[in-house]
Amino acid sequence: MRGGLRPENAGGAAAVPEPGTRSARLPWAGLLALFTAAFTAVMTELLPAGLLPRMGDGLGVPESRVGFLVTGYAAASFLAAIPLTAALRGLRRRPVLIGALLGFALCNAVTAVSSSYPLTFGARLVAGAMGGTLWAMLAGYASRMVPPEQRGRAIAVVLAGITVALAAGIPAGSALASAVGWRTAFAGVAVLGLAVAAWVRAKVPDFPGEPAAERTPLRRIAAKPGIAPVLAVTLFLLLGHQAVYTYLAPVTERAGIGGTGVVLAVFGVATVAGIWAAGTLADRRLRTSLLVALAATAAALVVLGAAGRSAWVLVGAVALWGAAFGGAPTLIQTTLVNVSGPADADVATALQATVYNAGIAAGSLTGGLVLDHAGAGALAWTGLPLVVAALAVVSLTKIGTAQDS
Secondary structure: OOOOOOOOOHHHOOOOOOOOOOOOOOOHHHHHHHHHHHHHHHHHHHHHHHOHHHHHHHHOOOHHHHHHHHHHHHHHHHHHHHHHHHHHOOOOHHHHHHHHHHHHHHHHHHHHHOOOHHHHHHHHHHHHHHHHHHHHHHHHHHHHOOOHHHHHHHHHHHHHHHHHHHHHHHHHHHHHHHHHOHHHHHHHHHHHHHHHHHHHHHHOOOOOOOOHHHOOOHHHHHOOOOHHHHHHHHHHHHHHHHHHHOOHHHHHHHOOOOOHHHHHHHHHHHHHHHHHHHHHHOOOOHHHHHHHHHHHHHHHHHHHHHHOOOHHHHHHHHHHHHHHHHHHHHHHHHHHHHHHOHHHHHHHHHHHHHHHHHHHHHHHHHHHHHHHHHOHHHHHHHHHHHHHHHHHHHHHOOOOHHHOO
16 A cells, blocks of 8 residues: 555564554654664764864864765765665665664764774765665654654654754763764764664564555656745755854854853753644644744844854853754654655655755855854854745745644
8 A cells, every 4th residue: 555554564563553543642662763763863964063173183184174074974865865765665664764774883883993084974975875865764754653643743753863862962972072082972873873773673663665656756746836845944944054053163162162062962952842842833833833943043043143252142042043943853844744745755855855965065065164264253144044045935935834723
């Protein structure tokens, strides 16, 4: 049954509710495994952003080139998401998911032992391709594990892995690197990749691939009403966000705060409030919630740009930014799944993953260039107009209207 909610439960995974039924409980074991997969993906992608000076010393390159490890990862995800998703559509879903997680483990292990910047960069490119495949699957996978009335909550649980990675994972990785070296931090993420692959095998239901004759062509999915505005919001938001977030270490140093870990922790803890609010509101007030999140992100960047030399102002602005940005992935991906339908969610999310990672790659590249030529003080003003553009797209279109009440 194409795109249905009845998986073939190989491996003893929990059964999935039938369409139209109500379950008192979400399938927590499977959703938390996907949550941990999202956590692992964010750790793999963004850990270098918290380790710029240490990795630069270890690889013999300046901080801006360590930032380009984030750019390379994102660029590979951008290039790989659509072709890999299209090539793998006919395969069973769980083995593809496990393969991506094992790929993360291998690439992080290579990064942990490499002293060569080109080798490290190559490992990051391969990891980025794994990331493009994983992000194309997660929201659609979660939506297929629950009935429609629980879709927003299920996606929020899975994408909370992003929040926890930002709140605890990246700061913990930075602290671990300070104590025992950045290579140990990457080795830990490699072990995590192996562990979550085993968890997915045990607890996440398997879904059949799509027979070639039953697949909706990619161009028809891309042309569905509402897809283009969602992709535009994704692109503008990530461009603006990543131009600043990748280089939070020099932004923090400019305010006289000694360690990036504290500011990263503030950002991450604040995202907990954002993801909780998104999970609560995504099924009821989707459009309003998205507008508020984007407006608050823009306001935080204004404060950072205008008064970011003050340590207390910077911490407050980062907290607002974290809370606003924390819920954005859930709100945007819930909108995308609603527009595409769960049956075509993998391909729609692959399109979004391509745009998402284009935003990360271009944003981190732009931020690095701005940092080199204009300094950390110009970063917030670089990101602001891009976030405002995302807000304008939502304001001028009907994104989320059908879900708003």
